[in-house]
Amino acid sequence: MNKIVDRKVQVITSKYGLRKRWNKIFKKFITEFHKGIDLRTWNLHFYTPQNILAPEKIEIIDIWNNEKWGQGVSFKFLDNAKFGVGVYRHTKVIHGLEVGQVIEKDMVIGKSMVTKYMKLIKASHHLHFEIWTGGRTTNPVLYLDHMKIKKKIKGKK
Numbered sequence: 001m002n003k004i005v006d007r008k009v010q011v012i013t014s015k016y017g018l019r020k021r022w023n024k025i026f027k028k029f030i031t032e033f034h035k036g037i038d039l040r041t042w043n044l045h046f047y048t049p050q051n052i053l054a055p056e057k058i059e060i061i062d063i064w065n066n067e068k069w070g071q072g073v074s075f076k077f078l079d080n081a082k083f084g085v086g087v088y089r090h091t092k093v094i095h096g097l098e099v100g101q102v103i104e105k106d107m108v109i110g111k112s113m114v115t116k117y118m119k120l121i122k123a124s125h126h127l128h129f130e131i132w133t134g135g136r137t138t139n140p141v142l143y144l145d146h147m148k149i150k151k152k153i154k155g156k157k
């Protein structure tokens, strides 16, 4: 079974594209372009960091740390190179992960994490997943469907 977050079904809590969000700090709606999709990483009654997997054979091309978004990683898709580059945000990568490393499908590359900023805006715990194809973002759902990764949109059965 193909996965990104190590759970049976990926729950999409926020879709790709324009979205209107209530900003809890400024107390108003803001419109923004969401460059990826958010995949739930929490359980209903408790929170434990979830394993984040390589969805296929990948090559790590960047690892970064950012106060707002936390740690993250960019990688090249090697089995489905036409998709280009994948990005995981809010992912604490495993110790020793290095740029240039090739990771096999289903290997754990990190754990979900919650940043101070996410706590501040009371964002629910999630993995932000982006895909850059030919220098532009594309809808990661296309990749999920291509890989037959089981998904569900929050609130829909």
Ligand SMILES: [Zn+2]
Pocket: 014, 034, 036, 037, 038, 127, 128, 129
């Ligand atoms: Zn997001």
